[in-house]
Amino acid sequence: MTAYIGKNSVAPTDASPSSSFDGIANGGGFYDHTPRRAVDSDFDVYVHDYDSSAAEGTARGVTPPVFDSKNRNSSQTATGTRRTNDGSVDPDKFDRNTRCMAKALFTFTILSIAGFLTWKYGLDEPRNWEETQEGFQNIWEAAGDQWKKWDLGNFTDVLDGLSDDLFSDLMGGDPMLGDNTTINWDNDHVDSENGGLHLTLQNALDDTWQTEFETAVADWRESDALQLTTERVAVDHNCNQVDGVMVVCNANFGATGWVGINENSIMRGVIVSSVAKMNEYYLRNADFDHRRFTMCHEIGHGFGLPHTDENPHNANLGNCLDYTDNPSTNLLPGEVNMAKLRDMYLTRRLRKVEEDGTVVETTQLIRR
């Protein structure tokens, strides 16, 4: 986690004496170099202010004293601008007081504005202590969400590689295990007389996944029941659902026990959106076959397809919805998947109620 933040912060470019502060500021991810420089230069100004009475004198139109570092008082007395011993007004002191007040007023104004903005926008205008606490809670949760999003894109702690044994073990972590229901997309996306399921796949994957994605989409396009459109969008490690499309994404979900997952949103018994997630914890450094199988598998679930077999150790059936301990011959959709898709999206079901009340259902496969 820390390493991620470090990676994304602006690294110090010089050996600055304030580098320890710099590290903390950057570690939080809220500062870049600018504030540190501002702090330094502010400090410089501060020192300059109180040391360079010569510059002040010039600015006020007073004869500049000749600065004598060995005997400062004598040089000041020589200019005649200070008469502190006789009780009269010291113009320098008066001026410093004025400037101190101006600085205090300025600081107070800035703090007031910051306080007001926090109250209005950060806390959503709380009117009592409970609402204030609620506001802070919301800010905390928003910060947590942001952190989670950053962390999903942090690949520093992923596995170095993935063996066939671990890959097959992870099949048991598939949340779709044992759920062999076939579920269709909603009718807005289905035209059984014109190509079946018409679906857009939003490619929210980073560059490392483009080959696997393009390959899997081309393989699924072999089905006459699928009309797929792809659209490359911004990389989204958060894998947000988008209505009416299938989002495909990659992120480091950690040691979850699954290499990939598909989440279909179902309303009134049909799919309305879908997300296929590749878990980089296992797949970032995995072989191409493991990655390609997972991509084919999760996209397949996104069409509403179930597994074809859930024992990874028996012979491969030759399709990517068959669990396997060796994906090399299970990389593609198989005929069994294609037949299922035709049944789901290219058939017309007719229901007829007979006079005696019997319901007769006829299924017709539409061929163009």
Ligand SMILES: [Zn+2]
């Ligand atoms: Zn599965």
